[in-house]
Amino acid sequence: MKTPLTNSMLCTLIHLTKNQLEAKRHEVSQLSQYTTKVIRESYNSEVEELVSIKDILEAELKLKDEPQQSLTSKKK
Template sequence: MKTLTNSMLCTLIHLTKNQLETKRHEIAELSQYTTKVIRESYNSEVEELVTILEILHSFLKNQSSLEQPTRSTKK
């Protein structure tokens, strides 16, 4: 079995550090992409909920206006 020289060890350490930095960069890019996807999904859900709220508010307003004449005729 061959022994590793200091130069070989330094080279391996350097290559390992480069690979580690590459992986960290990839993880950072994935993290940014994931954050972007989550944000877009969240914004989409918020828009849907706002639309539903507006529809319900409109429905309630129409329902209330239909009940108004009924209440006034009872008095």
């Protein structure tokens, strides 16, 4: 035999469900913020590495270019 749900029981279930939904929304929000933070940190790290590589390559190019310029000026 089924026990019919009273209005009070239904209200309690609705209230509990709303609380669970709010808790889940908060968890998703926290995860979203954490994920965004991790992605941002990873992106910034990659950008820093690329900038360092670019600087090294530019310095290397400048070093290789300087002897050629001095040789060219000596030939004149």
